[in-house]
Amino acid sequence: MRLEAKVYIVGAGPGDPELITVKGMRILEQADVVIYTDSLVREELLQYCRPGTQVYRSAGMTLEEIVESMAAHVRMGHSVARVHTGDPAVFGAILEQIGLLRRANIPYEVVPGVSSVFAAAAVLGAELTVPELTQTVILTRVGGRTPVPEGEQLRDLARHHATMALYLSATLAKKAVDELLAADWSPDTPVAVVQKATWPDQKVIRTTLSGLVRAMGDAHVSTHAMILAGWALDPDIALEDGHRSRLYDKTFTHRFRRGVANHD
Ligand SMILES: C[S@@+](CC[C@H](N)C(=O)[O-])C[C@H]1O[C@@H](n2cnc3c(N)ncnc32)[C@H](O)[C@@H]1O
CATH class of the missing domain: 3.40.1010.10 (Tetrapyrrole methylase, N-terminal domain)
Known part of the structure; x- marks a missing residue:
């Protein structure tokens, strides 16, 4: 070029x-x-x-x-x-x-570039859209000194129970937890925080909604961090049955592969 x-x-x-x-x-x-x-x-x-x-x-x-x-x-x-x-x-x-x-x-x-949400997911080895669990990722921030528009409060967005990716919210972890609990999220919901993803001094925290504030305090993470919340962040989800994509299911046909069941 x-x-x-x-x-x-x-x-x-x-x-x-x-x-x-x-x-x-x-x-x-x-x-x-x-x-x-x-x-x-x-x-x-x-x-x-x-x-x-x-x-x-x-x-x-x-x-x-x-x-x-x-x-x-x-x-x-x-x-x-x-x-x-x-x-x-x-x-x-x-x-x-x-x-x-x-x-x-x-x-x-x-x-374009690789956003920190995808770098953090890669560091965690996570898929953010898990079949039968959630097919949606919400990229947002917690409203603080910079407000978010009406209808975009975390508690409103969280009612979808999608994977939440929180930018610019490391100092607002307590508010994030309160908002997600107010939307009926379980205190056991998995949360992962990646600070400075892909930098030499990157930090990774795996915790739950109820443990988030303490875990971030203990790890001294208050800036430059991506907070990912939702059951897609369960570290063991890959070992669970029932979350397989239909794309690779042998009975599911699509343009590039005709299903075994439909071969004539
Ligand atoms: C001003 S925003 C810029 C976001 C950027 N445009 C992106 O796509 O990642 C800065 C926020 O992005 C997130 N961020 C940017 N780089 C990051 C990284 N390497 N690791 C974790 N979070 C990061 C943090 O939430 C940080 O507070």
Whole structure:
């Protein structure tokens, strides 16, 4: 691929530099300018950049400074990689940047990344959609200083008994527990927390709803953590019968395999 003079909003993945997409890596290799969220994106990703790449760390910059700098570089004919943690579309705060870029007529393209929900599930070796148990994952946050819209309180969403993936909620674990209990979740419901998934200092906690606050306190986990809750997180669920996907059932036919029972 050949880069153009525009802003590439790139998902860096959860931490491990090998978990960026090939496309994201190619953009880092070729970009004239890289602006990355240094509080959340691993610095090791810069190993992909060529010598001479201009690098900005965005944690100390305002939104206007970030966008003005990206726009100025694009107007000079430069390609700019704006690197965000995980996938930019989930709690990535890209909308406000896109709004300002569009107003300034600066072209942009979004390149997806591996969100922390999927990195955490991988670390746990878990499937979040378990046949006959839940076929839904709800990606959300607990409302705190940043409120959530009416009707999206955790207790409302939790009535579905789907797998819950809680971003930005490590300091609100007590509220998460209260809300899930208020939605009639059992105190024994399995919960897993992965802090800094795929970073060298990653921490994993496996507990239950009733044990969550204490377990997070004991492990000193209060930032940068993904909380996954629901029976899909039962560490032994893979050993239970009755959760097999119909896709591989020998009596279930689909376009790519005709079932044994239906062979003529
Ligand atoms: C500003 S949001 C960014 C989310 C990001 N866009 C994503 O797709 O993962 C930051 C929150 O994402 C979660 N997070 C991001 N990276 C993580 C990681 N490596 N391990 C665990 N949680 C992570 C945490 O809940 C953190 O509070």
